[in-house]
Structure formats: structure tokens, C-alpha cells
Amino acid sequence: MNYFFGLKSNFFTSQITVPRFQNRGDANLNYNLYELSIENYLWSIKKLENLEINDDFFLITKDKIDNDKIFFLATEKDLNNFDKSKLTKLNSFTDSIPSYRANLKINLKGGGFSSYQSEYPHNMTLKKGTILSSVSSMANLDAEKNYVIIKNIFTEPIKEKFNIFFVDINNKKILDNVEIQTNYTNLIEINKSLIKPEIFLVTDKYIGIPIFISEKKLHLSFEHTHPPHEYILSDDKFIKITELKREINEIIN
Secondary structure (H helix, E strand, C coil): CEEECCCCCCCEEEEEEEECECCCCCECCCCEEEEEEEECCEEEEEECCCCEECCCEEEECHHHCCCCCEEEEECCCHHHHCCCCCCCCCCCCCCCCCCCCCEEEEEECCCCEEEEECCEEHHHHHCCCCCEEECCCCCCCCCCEEEEEEEECCCCCCCCEEEEEEEECCCCEEEEEEEEECCEEEEEEECHHHCCCCEEEEECCCCCEEEEEEEECCEEEEEECCCHHHHCCCCCHHHHHHHHHHHHHHHHC
């Protein structure tokens, strides 16, 4: 099961296109699109109405998107198992091979747009941990501005502050840190001085999906990072990443 999310800011808007079909097979019109938000420390659910829709896709337009909302597909029968106190897996419709994909389109106000995928797997909502991402592998020194979106979805309906750090692994120093929030689409501008091979983006408590945006001449590039072990080819790559995380955790703590 996947959740879908968008971004809303003073200079970006977004829209989400959600397929009504798996990668193999016809559309399943029994599935509706629902919105989740947190109210009074509980998950609040609402069926999305008046969507742009056809037999193959739902379109969630910018007026329905906020940083504290998430969306998911379910049948009316699935809702019998909905739990206001925690996110539970209601169905397996988006658990497909090849992977199910929704599209997140980011628009720069007065400029261009770019698109990437918008899925947050349910199993990630059950975990805490550390994001570890190389800044220079995704941000662009030639761009006029670079941003990172950190989307966290946690199973409990909480809005809790945690930190994102920019760590120089060579000099064992924290160069910058920003406070962000659980169950929210957080947007952070990256200073160009932080785009170096030795600098890593790290979180101290919760995981999430980092997505990088580069802007130049009103055009955008948009892509999310990959887990750090995917950049290492040796057989002991998981050991190396564990050691790196341990070293960085010593720096931030």
C-alpha cells in the first residue's frame, strides 16, 4: 500500500496523477481516492470529491494539496479496518511488479515544471531511523537555487519536530541544521557552500523521502535520492554504510 503527497509553498505548486490501474491489468473502478490529515491527535479521513477523473487516472489539483495532507486508494469495504490512532495497511492494490507509480508534478510559479514519482510505502511509516544522503550527488552547483523536500509520514498522528543536519564527514562538523516536522512535506533551500562530496544530509530521529529540486532560468530538475548502499558496488556495502551512519551519528549527537 502506498500513500501519495504533494508540495505547496510560496513559489511552488503541485499536482498528483494517480493511476486507477496496476501495471498489469485493467483499471479497477472500485477504488476511490481518500485524503488523510491530523485533527485533535487523530487521523481524519475524507473521500475526495469533484476530482478531474477518467477511466484510467485521478488528478489531484493544487487547490486540494497541502503539506500536511496525504492521499491513498481504497474501496469502501477497506474503510471498515481504518484506525484513527495509527496508519494500517488497508489493501495491496499498489503492491505491484513492476512497481506502481503515481506522478508528482512540481510547478515553479512564473516558470517551468518537472515531474517525478509520488509514492510513500506503508512499511516506511512504521519505522524511525536516519536519512543519509549525499548532497553533491543530487544538488547542482550550476543551478541558481537548490532545494530538498523531506517528506515524512509516520504511522502515529503526531506533529513532532526533528532535525536535518548538513554534516562534513571529513572535518567531522555540523555545517548547518534545520528543524523540520513529522507528517509534513518540508522544503529546505540548500546553500551552495554545502554542495560538496564530503557533505551529507542526515536526520536525527525519523526517516522520510528526500527529493531534490534544482532551479535555473525558471526551469526545474526534480529527482529523489537513492539509498546510499546503491552507490557502492562492493559486497560489504551494507557494512560500510552502517559504519558511516555510526560515525555521523557520533557527530550529530
